[in-house]
Amino acid sequence: MKAFLMHKTRDLDLEEQVPANEPELTQDLELNTLYEAMALGDKVVFEVAKHTLLTGLTDRAEILYRQTVLRDCLNNSAAVRELYDIAAQAIEDEKKHYWGFGSKYPSSILRRAVDLLEMFMASLKRLRNVAEQHTGAFASDGFATLFTMLRRELSDEYFAIVQSHLNRLAFRDGVLASATLGTGNKGTGYVLRKPLERKQSWAERMFAGKPPAFTLYIHPRDEGGARALSEMRDRGINLVADALAQSTDHILNFFSMLRTELAFYIGCVNLHERLAKKGEPICFPVPLEHIDRRHSFRALYDICLSLSMEQRVVGNDLTADNKDFVMITGANRGGKSTFLRSIGLSQLMMQSGMFVPAESFCANICDGVFTHYKREEDAAMESGKLDEELGRMSGIIDNMTANPMLLFNESFAATNEREGSEIARQIVCALLERRVKIFFVTHLYELAHGFFDRNLENAIFLRAERQADRKRTFKLIEGEPLQTSYGEDLYARIFGADASGAPCSPPA
Amino acid sequence: MTFHSILFRTAEDRAKEDVREAPDHFADLNLDQIIDAITAGKEEYDLKPFFYAPSRDTETVAYRHDVMRDLEGPALRERIESFAQQMRGMRGHLSHASKRRHRFEKARWFLDAVDLYCDAVSRLDRDLFAADVKAQGFLAFREYLSAYARSDRFTSLMAHTKTLKRELSSVTYCVLMRDNSVTVRRCESESDYSTDVLATFAKFKQGAVKGYAVDFSDLPDINHIEAKVLDFVAQLYPEIFLELGAYCNENGDYADGVLTAFDREVQFYLSYLDYVSTFKRAGLPICYPGSSNESKDVHANDSFDFALAHKLLAAGTPVVCNDFFLKGKERIIIVSGPNQGGKTTFARTFGQLHYLAALGCPVAGRDAQLWLSDRIFTHFEKEESLDNLRGKLEDDLVRIHQTLQSATSDSVIIMNEMFTSTTASDASALAKRVMERIIRLDALCVFVTFIDELASMSEKTVSMVSTVAPENPAVRTYKVIRMRADGLAYAISIAEKYRLTYERLKERLGP
Structure with missing residues (x-):
């Protein structure tokens, strides 16, 4: 999912090299005064404005593309600020509320990922709602593409699927994993499995016969056993915890991308309001x-x-x-x-x-x-x-x-x-x-x-x-x-x- | 062509092998440091006895030179090293097997050890077949290995091992883990849930993100719950596990003794080549010396002290090389000159060269011809000892007496600063007496001394002198040069500065 507000076909690349004479330009043209007026204290806006001004476009069509997006922003500043705030808030919440992913236990990693996802889903819903409310008011290609994408990718069905995953990952029926034998015949290669949904009729189940299964019950006083079992569970959910944690990173990066793409326009809106107040053309x-x-x-x-x-x-x-x-x-x-x-x-x-x-x-x-x-x-x-x-x-x-x-x-x-x-x-x-x-x-x-x-x-x-x-x-x-x-x-x-x-x- | 050993040409040679004690002269010549450095990190091979057993047999020396030369080819060397690595892995697995309790856990470690062994053997067989080997030792070994790798004993071991490995790797099972129970059964067609999750959120992907998978590989052993699970798995697949038990009982002594000996002995060469490669990389010359047990004409060009060079290279300091030669009737080098000028290092170098040549190893120098002695004696200054209650002079005399009693005309004697604890005239008189004995013995000798008149005692003695830099006599050059001991060292080094010494003129004038 891409916003493409800064370029028609690619992300804004903050890694792009700024010109070598950046210090001279900044000093001679007093660029910091401009950045500060655009940022109004927002560090991201400051950085993006700085980067954007220093790495100017050299293609007319690209310049005009941004101009149309910017016109939309000046005409719909409240909606644009709302989008920006949703992304910024999601990123801030991720930083503030949750302890790091540095855990040695997949179960902790998974729990954090589930919590984060629930929060992110709420933010994504808000994004989609803004897109739905304001679609008609925006005229630029950039915003048309963004809003269409948000509405298409963040449908109610999609949120339902995510919710079903989150429910399943509570493992109320236990953790089912497959494994093979590794070094020393120790279980390895644990892969979390989705239990089969039994659609057999009563009669089929009667005659199918049960495959052999062996169960070990751990004595309540066997603390070592309980520890070993929880370690095995951790192995079982290791991959899915990895997948889910990576997914939260993907969503976080999505918000970061969105914030970066919007930051420049927020800066322009800020500057515009200030100049308009003075009556400067x-x-x-x-x-x-x-x-x-x-x-x-x-x-x-x-x-x-x-x-x-x-x-x-x-x-x-x-x-x-x-x-x-x-x-x-x-x-x-x-x-x-x-x-x-x-x-x-x-x-x-x-x-x-x-x-x-x-x-x-x-x-x-x-x-x-x-x-x-x-x-x-x-x-x-x-x-x-x-x-x-x-x-x-x-x-x-x-x-x-x-x-x-x-x-x-x-x-x-x-x-x-x-x-x-x-x-x-x-x-x-x-x-x-x-x-x-x-x-x-x-x-x-x-x-x-x-x-x-x-x-x-x-x-x-x-x-x-x-x-x-x-x-x-x-x-x-x-x-x-x-x-x-x-x-x-x-x-x-x-x-x-x-x-x-x-x-x-x-x-x- | 019967193969005995990659180190010993004949079965008789091997019989002399097991020397546990370093020769007396080891510390004086710093050979202890050299051998420690060579064998460092290879303790499991117990290589030191090989380095304690020099040979006088030119054929043995030649046998080892040939093997060493073959191993200098990088292709062969890599192959032997990967064999060694697999064998090391095998030993690791066996030792792990011996420490574990659960029978199927032990059995699997054992199976994997044998598997590594089979792979190592068949790969080495294949590799050696393709390798360009010339040494008699390698040719015979290749023949032996080829026959072994095709023997029924080995081929059936390998087939059995591979089958069992394949069967075990086909074992998959499902575990259902609840709060206080674990159930084991065969898998049905349950799908991988992680891929579902990844697919659901893939749309947000902006680029690569870091992985969060926890590494469990630091816990290789099974705990008691896993042991139970393994028992259940064995019940799900009874035939395979019965087979595994039988396999262990049948193959307790699977390894071939000649191959395991090769694995150890070839490390003698590899460790030595590793050691000298640091010198080669620094641009210092290493050569295969000529050796003889008949002619006492010896020489070395651009030679140096291994132990000292090892330290200097580590500190980034340049290494000074020296030359010497003795020909015709010459037997004894009298080394004199300024202190700290490299005299002792020169004497050590002489001893190291002769010792290492007798091991059948390459030595320090552009080229060298060396004597295979029956024994090397050293006489270096000792701390005064309270144990023997003798004075230092007396101690000197007692020790040199012992040496002269045991030395033969085939020996090499290296003496460093004798008789320093008496008057100059006394020392001179005593030294002359000792020298007379050595001259009569006809042994090869290096004598570091301040008594420079010893140099002109006989046609058997030659004089070498340590030198200093002319512009600043306090700066040592560490060059020891063959010249009369009459204080001309200074003039020589001035000539050196203007590149007018013999060597420099040769270089400048070209061939």
């Missing part, structure tokens, strides 16, 4: 094939920034079709880093099948998102800062996939502008020739303007906007790179208006 993104070059959106905002503050945050618009290279320059604290993060986050969210924080969003698929951000100087670092930066860059190249997206944030600024620009230029040029999609935030004027002057068709230049009154809008506009980043403004704001001199004028 969301939309289902339109993914395009990786060979396309599209990046167009309206009101894309940094979801992690929004999650960490009360008020709504400023969104950006962009139309970057047929562009491989987006270079962002402009005012300090003008929203460049926030913009870059929103690019990375929305890409990961889109490819995990989630909605994205925007009014509309369309982008081509990438098979890897890599970040190269300026780092704080590390006291323990043996190599210099540029060494460290280049080392990380080299690591990215080592792990680079076929169609990646690279986000640079003030990279290669650890040396003078000329050298930094030259290093960056060479790297960017090489990457562009491989059609790597690049977003590059920089203060390196030489670098930015150098590319601008080349009039590349596949490049677009964005600038953090500054209005005449020196207020920042946190909006980015398309425009030529300027030679100052308005650090003066910041200085002026901090030191007061008196301290400011005349701002540098942009080059003509």
Whole structure:
């Protein structure tokens, strides 16, 4: 029995390798803020959300499959939460209520398995009832398949069969087992047998005659005998106890699977509710094939920034079709880093099948998102800062996939502008020739303007906007790179208006 | 070609076998450690007497070399080992049978023991037929085995055993266990209930899960309830159990004495090969030495002390190999040089080589030619003993006197640091007297001593010197080199460093 909510034809595989640059991604895009908002304290949701975002889908159809399942979840959040809670509760009960299976006695193993099964059957019935109640309200293929399966496999007849097994396993008529002779003629190979159901008539029984049978009665005071008999019983039920205990594990794994498959959607529902409360927009993104070059959106905002503050945050618009290279320059604290993060986050969210924080969003698929951000100087670092930066860059190249997206944030600024620009230029040029999609935030004027002057068709230049009154809008506009980043403004704001001199004028 | 034994070429040889005491020199030469290591884990075969009985007979030595060489082929070796394993299993079953009370339980252990024996014999017969054996010992054994395996006695034993095993394995019965009773009857067509259960829940399966079956195999013996059940089963199948009783009465002495002797004796070779294989794996050379009881020309190249190498390999320390030769009139090696330089080890190696060669075994070294002595005498320093109330010097003299009384020109004498408890001039004078006796005896001798003038006493004596590393004389090389005892060891080791010694130059210049 499979749920197939995350993939159309397979389970979600939590063992799948997350990308090697997971620590950088997590730090640079502040992914933990997102996971926490999705999980709301549920560790399973946290883990599954994390895994899902880090191992994004690269197939359009798969992304759209998840989107339809997710739409169902947003529309029927109560029912989805109920399913999730039933699975989670069954797993918790198994852990809490029962001592372990480590027993040396098959009779104890069997008893525990019977108890567990009775509990699991109650949970399975509840699952089936939810499926029955809500079948009509769900529209996605994923849920249609799941509900059909639950109703088919968990019929009343099935529960009756299970109950008859549980009754039989109480062994009210004794344990009947077959055996053969093993080493030293000791009984071995015990197999529990199902007693024949006697359907003979009275007359047949009279004439059939009884096969020879020998019975030993154990004296009530023969304690050794009683022990030996119970050991023999244990041998008799060993295999069936094994079978039943394994069955409980199978059912437990079924619940685990179901919880894992639902956990991601629970995370999305949680996140959706939080954003809806603030009035932040969301939309289902339109993914395009990786060979396309599209990046167009309206009101894309940094979801992690929004999650960490009360008020709504400023969104950006962009139309970057047929562009491989987006270079962002402009005012300090003008929203460049926030913009870059929103690019990375929305890409990961889109490819995990989630909605994205925007009014509309369309982008081509990438098979890897890599970040190269300026780092704080590390006291323990043996190599210099540029060494460290280049080392990380080299690591990215080592792990680079076929169609990646690279986000640079003030990279290669650890040396003078000329050298930094030259290093960056060479790297960017090489990457562009491989059609790597690049977003590059920089203060390196030489670098930015150098590319601008080349009039590349596949490049677009964005600038953090500054209005005449020196207020920042946190909006980015398309425009030529300027030679100052308005650090003066910041200085002026901090030191007061008196301290400011005349701002540098942009080059003509 | 009559087969006597895989160890002894003739019936007379075997008669000398049963030596229970280790030779006197065992501890001095560390042969006790070597033989302990070889026989460790094989106590059930009682192999030590074989290792206490060296031979002077070159034919016996050759007989064993041939067998050993055959056994070095991995195919034959595996076959013999699986035979040994089955025979060990058989003995285990027999000993279990003797400890159990219930007659049908005993009988089954016995039946299974005989079954293992039959399998072991017929399999070995088949295996040896296909094996490429060249040794006279194996050829004769193969012939013997082949005849035995086809004898009426064996074939009928085997047929009877297999039939009975088959019948017993066909026995199935049903037990109905209630709180205070157990009923035994034949089975009808009751179905396996576990498969029903598994099938019912199979739909939930997501992947493999662990097993919960309890292992009852640690309780191989039957308890009194099972004994009763077994009696009931015997009543359900009376013919089979009558047959089983009769079988035990008839076949009490089923095993063939020659085969059981082979099983024990072949372990001499296997245990020895096991022991030397650790050296071979470490890249140390092992060879079949030439041996003689006529010519006293002896030599060994790249030889080493087995006992020491065994320890060093375990500790991951490299092993130093040494060479020696005596030819023509040379009989006596005088070993001198710095302390802790490997002198005693060299002397022990010399003794070990001669002893192990006389057992018909391969020895340490790239190649070797050794003397089959009538006896090996050792004279190593002893702790002062309160028992004999003699002084150390006196004790030295008493012991060497005894040795010289018993030694013949066919003996090997190994002396280590004699006369250390007197003045240098005294020691020198006494040592010269002893040396004169040995020179006259014409026995082979290694004498470790600080009295280096002994080396030039006669044309029968040669000098060997332990060496140190030139860059740091405190570092020992453990190399003992044949050279004049005039303090040139230091210069030699410098040459060694620049790879200008004879050996190194040979290597560098190539053939």
